[in-house]
Amino acid sequence: MTTIPAPPVAVIAAPSGLARLLQLVPWFVVAGLPLVLPGYEPLAMQVFVMILFALSLDLLVGYAGIVTLGHAGLFGMGAYTAGILSVHGVTDPIVTALAAMVVAALTGLVFGAAMLRTKGLTLLMLTMAAAFLLYEIANKATGLTGGEDGLQGVSFTPVLGLFAFDFRGKTAFFYSLVALFLVFTFVRILINSPFGWSLRGIRENDARMVAIGCPILQRRVVAYVISAALAGLAGALQAQTTQFVALHSLSFELSGNILIMLILGGSGRLYGAFVGVPAFMFAQDLLAKQDPANWFLGQGIILIAMVMLAPGGMLGIAERAMAAIKRRLS
Amino acid sequence: MTGTATLETQSLNMSFGSVPIINDVTFTLRPGERRALIGPNGAGKTTFVNLLTGRLHPSSGSVLLNGHDITEVGEARRIRMGIGRTFQITSLFPKLTVRENVFLAVAECEGIASRLFRSAFHHGAQVARVDELVHRVGLGDVANTQAQFLPYGRQRLLEIAIALALRPKILLLDEPAAGIPTAESHVILDIIATLPKEIAVLLIDHDMDLVFRFAQQISVLVQGSILVEGAPRDIAADPRVREVYLGDSKHGLPAAA
Amino acid sequence: MTTIITILFFAVAYGMILYLISVGLSVTMGLMGFVNLAHGVFAMLGGYVTVMMMNRLGVPFLPALAIGCVLVAMLGFVLERTLYRHLYGRSELDQVLFSIGLVLVSVAIVRIVWGPLAQPMQLPEYLKGQVSIAGITLPAYRLALVGFGTAVIAGLWFMFDRTLFGARIRAAVDNRAMAQSIGINTSRLFSLAFGLGTGLAALGGGLGADVLAIAPAYPLQYIVYFLIVVAVGGLGDIKGPFVAALVIGLADTLCRYFLPEAGSIFIFAFVFLVLLWRPNGIIERR
Numbered sequence: 001m002t003t004i005p006a007p008p009v010a011v012i013a014a015p016s017g018l019a020r021l022l023q024l025v026p027w028f029v030v031a032g033l034p035l036v037l038p039g040y041e042p043l044a045m046q047v048f049v050m051i052l053f054a055l056s057l058d059l060l061v062g063y064a065g066i067v068t069l070g071h072a073g074l075f076g077m078g079a080y081t082a083g084i085l086s087v088h089g090v091t092d093p094i095v096t097a098l099a100a101m102v103v104a105a106l107t108g109l110v111f112g113a114a115m116l117r118t119k120g121l122t123l124l125m126l127t128m129a130a131a132f133l134l135y136e137i138a139n140k141a142t143g144l145t146g147g148e149d150g151l152q153g154v155s156f157t158p159v160l161g162l163f164a165f166d167f168r169g170k171t172a173f174f175y176s177l178v179a180l181f182l183v184f185t186f187v188r189i190l191i192n193s194p195f196g197w198s199l200r201g202i203r204e205n206d207a208r209m210v211a212i213g214c215p216i217l218q219r220r221v222v223a224y225v226i227s228a229a230l231a232g233l234a235g236a237l238q239a240q241t242t243q244f245v246a247l248h249s250l251s252f253e254l255s256g257n258i259l260i261m262l263i264l265g266g267s268g269r270l271y272g273a274f275v276g277v278p279a280f281m282f283a284q285d286l287l288a289k290q291d292p293a294n295w296f297l298g299q300g301i302i303l304i305a306m307v308m309l310a311p312g313g314m315l316g317i318a319e320r321a322m323a324a325i326k327r328r329l330s
Numbered sequence: 331m332t333g334t335a336t337l338e339t340q341s342l343n344m345s346f347g348s349v350p351i352i353n354d355v356t357f358t359l360r361p362g363e364r365r366a367l368i369g370p371n372g373a374g375k376t377t378f379v380n381l382l383t384g385r386l387h388p389s390s391g392s393v394l395l396n397g398h399d400i401t402e403v404g405e406a407r408r409i410r411m412g413i414g415r416t417f418q419i420t421s422l423f424p425k426l427t428v429r430e431n432v433f434l435a436v437a438e439c440e441g442i443a444s445r446l447f448r449s450a451f452h453h454g455a456q457v458a459r460v461d462e463l464v465h466r467v468g469l470g471d472v473a474n475t476q477a478q479f480l481p482y483g484r485q486r487l488l489e490i491a492i493a494l495a496l497r498p499k500i501l502l503l504d505e506p507a508a509g510i511p512t513a514e515s516h517v518i519l520d521i522i523a524t525l526p527k528e529i530a531v532l533l534i535d536h537d538m539d540l541v542f543r544f545a546q547q548i549s550v551l552v553q554g555s556i557l558v559e560g561a562p563r564d565i566a567a568d569p570r571v572r573e574v575y576l577g578d579s580k581h582g583l584p585a586a587a
Numbered sequence: 588m589t590t591i592i593t594i595l596f597f598a599v600a601y602g603m604i605l606y607l608i609s610v611g612l613s614v615t616m617g618l619m620g621f622v623n624l625a626h627g628v629f630a631m632l633g634g635y636v637t638v639m640m641m642n643r644l645g646v647p648f649l650p651a652l653a654i655g656c657v658l659v660a661m662l663g664f665v666l667e668r669t670l671y672r673h674l675y676g677r678s679e680l681d682q683v684l685f686s687i688g689l690v691l692v693s694v695a696i697v698r699i700v701w702g703p704l705a706q707p708m709q710l711p712e713y714l715k716g717q718v719s720i721a722g723i724t725l726p727a728y729r730l731a732l733v734g735f736g737t738a739v740i741a742g743l744w745f746m747f748d749r750t751l752f753g754a755r756i757r758a759a760v761d762n763r764a765m766a767q768s769i770g771i772n773t774s775r776l777f778s779l780a781f782g783l784g785t786g787l788a789a790l791g792g793g794l795g796a797d798v799l800a801i802a803p804a805y806p807l808q809y810i811v812y813f814l815i816v817v818a819v820g821g822l823g824d825i826k827g828p829f830v831a832a833l834v835i836g837l838a839d840t841l842c843r844y845f846l847p848e849a850g851s852i853f854i855f856a857f858v859f860l861v862l863l864w865r866p867n868g869i870i871e872r873r
């Protein structure tokens with residue numbers, strides 16, 4: 001892994017009250033965006049959902065050092081749980097979101113407990129096979145999922161009985177923004193906890209973790225289940241905000257894309273998802289409109305260049321630039 | 331919490347493929363003992379430690395802790411039972427700082443490592459222990475440096491700090507002084523001197539000067555078998571031991587007292 | 588009865604294609620420890636070169652295959668020297684990302700050059716018909732495929748088991764440092780093995796153009812099958828993947844035929860369980 005953990009001083013010194021308040025500023029700025037840029041709510045809420053999804057992946061890839069090519073399997077489980085519940089009359093957004101988290105967490109528990117004994121190529125293949133398996137099941141269980149046509153007739157009642165999902169996407173915008181804020185806060189606490197540090201330890205040197213008495217399988221499974229629950233939440237949010245669930249939500253393509261978005265921003269850095277996802281989605285919007293080939297080409301070249309020249313993604317580049325400037329100044 | 335423990339092996343055997351490495355080793359390490367394990371390169375000392383900690387599995391024989399058979403107990407659990415060790419080939423968390431390295435071990439030892447909701451560095455008592463350990467091994471000035479940037483000798487000290495953080499009842503030190511300049515190797519002894527008396531320490535080293543200053547008892551392992559055990563002066567005088575080490579001036583035994 | 592034999596035959600043909608394409612991946616992954624998700628690119632390029640030479644230039648089947656194989660092997664050799672080797676020591680994640688990048692670039696280029704549609708191979712007359720052996724009628728193309736594939740595999744195994752080059756590869760897979768210390772030039776060995784592996788993939792891609800359709804999405808669509816063969820067959824081996832490829836070919840063909848409503852569910856469940864049961868592949872290596 002080419003990640004560089006946050007400087008320890010920043011972790012040891014708890015942020016002052018003022019610093020904490022300042023950290024809230026960007027959230028209020030984003031919350032005020034609809035006033036300035038009306039009409040962008042649907043795009044913005046897609047970005048929020050994907051950031052949330054990428055955050056869940058960062059816990060695995062960036063902190064626990066578990067590389068997965070099947071994270072969409074868990075996202076899709078959440079999306080289908082919320083969607084199928086709503087089709088069958090359970091239409092409260094918060095109830096279905098919680099149900100989606102539980103189902104995704106259980107899926108993560110079953111697959112994770114089985115897979116995480118292995119590593120390397122075998123683990124990579126297992127994550128892929130698990131997601132392909134879920135995809136094929138959803139594809140064939142047309143009665144439940146609608147198969148290739150996607151799940152039709154998904155709709156939800158107002159959030160907390162107060163805020164109905166409207167055509168302009170205002171409710172969905174704030175709903176997903178609040179969810180993202182809660183998840184971000186949770187993940188930030190988690191990665192600074194002793195548990196979060198032990199995940200970094202496993203990532204850095206799992207054999208040594210065993211030799212200090214750490215039950216690494218159990219730790220990794222817990223991380224996987226938490227990540228699964230968050231991915232499931234992201235899936236549920238997508239079902240709720242778009243009122244539709246498609247097979248794509250379980251696809252290898254989505255598993256690959258979310259990994260690319262995270263790495264593009266910088267994994268193991270907490271804020272990587274916030275940088276990588278918007279950059280990816282913006283570029284996709286720009287390039288894919290003309291010709292999908294351009295989009296593939298651009299994405300491929302950026303990936304290769306990043307691996308060869310700039311590990312750590314966009315935040316990694318920024319960190320190095322800052323370090324260079326500091327050296328100049330001192 | 332500072333219980334004592336006796337670690338034993340009975341007729342332990344182990345081979346890599348068809349090559350026997352450890353042959354019928356019966357061995358005891360008692361509470362409070364300061365024992366050295368010496369032997370030529372490739373004798374099987376590291377392999378033996380790995381068998382004790384559960385990193386490797388014997389082909390036959392058993393390992394006992396306080397009389398209980400722990401041969402089938404996994405490595406992590408044995409560590410939690412109080413067997414701590416250092417690695418001959420340094421094994422650290424390279425991109426974490428010295429404090430973070432030690433914190434991981436303290437957290438596992440004190441059972442807080444699976445806590446999710448409170449910042450690691452708000453665990454005041456544990457952080458204080460981390461800092462105490464870091465200072466005890468003399469790494470206070472580099473506490474916030476990433477382990478990968480430490481010179482090798484200081485990485486060896488961090489290795490020891492991690493082992494001490496586990497509050498071992500039994501401490502297995504595999505060539506802790508290798509890489510530390512000879513003139514400074516006494517720091518290892520100083521650190522050991524700070525340990526509670528009832529802890530059993532097994533030290534492996536090729537530096538006979540260090541070994542003879544440390545040990546109350548010495549076991550000599552040659553080609554996977556215990557050749558002889560006894561007090562340092564008897565070992566130094568033993569003709570078989572002298573033969574094994576003959577001509578090896580770097581590792582030369584001190585003249586028989 | 589005849590149907591069953593026909594199906595079995597199709598399964599073997601399919602398994603052989605899977606094997607030809609994947610065996611190079613197994614050797615290079617075992618040799619260099621590189622997680623290469625871009626291996627399908629070389630099979631696709633072999634397929635395109637073969638098909639385009641036949642369809643547009645009228646080159647006969649076998650020469651077209653040979654040219655595709657050689658060109659792609661050269662490309663593989665060059666890519667190994669220029670890009671791949673810089674990433675051998677890197678993390679699995681970096682290797683995954685790099686090879687996904689390579690896949691995306693190749694998909695884009697192929698799409699730009701040859702368009703988004705699949706390129707069906709126009710078979711030569713002598714491969715179009717049916718041949719009947721002992722009362723069982725089989726398509727000539729598949730028969731040729733199995734015959735030719737068997738010959739290539741026999742040659743490959745001979746090389747691996749009996750030649751100095753094969754012995755060097757086996758030695759380096761076992762213990763790279765040791766191989767180096769007894770004077771094997773592992774750097775050159777890697778390039779050659781990589782070239783050979785990609786050449787075989789190209790051969791498999793061309794030969795199997797009628798089984799796995801040649802289209803820009805090829806490396807994304809089939810990579811999971813190639814990886815399965817390697818993961819199930821075991822890294823660095825050439826016989827394990829053969830068994831794995833036949834098993835996968837058989838299982839997939841039988842499922843499609845007898846349980847079309849289950850699709851690929853069984854194949855993925857099967858792979859998942861096999862990998863849990865034998866994380867290092869079905870054939871246990873010492």
Ligand SMILES: Nc1ncnc2c1ncn2[C@@H]1O[C@H](COP(=O)(O)OP(=O)(O)OP(=O)(O)O)[C@@H](O)[C@H]1O
Nearest residue numbers: 346347351369370371372373374375376377378418
């Ligand atoms: N993984 C392995 N596979 C095969 N043989 C091994 C392996 N590890 C160690 N050996 C062999 O086992 C024997 C004992 O090795 P070991 O490392 O235990 O010796 P040692 O006494 O610790 O030596 P040193 O003083 O050099 O550290 C050596 O001959 C070594 O070559």
Ligand SMILES: [Mg+2]
Nearest residue numbers: 375376377418
């Ligand atoms: Mg040793």
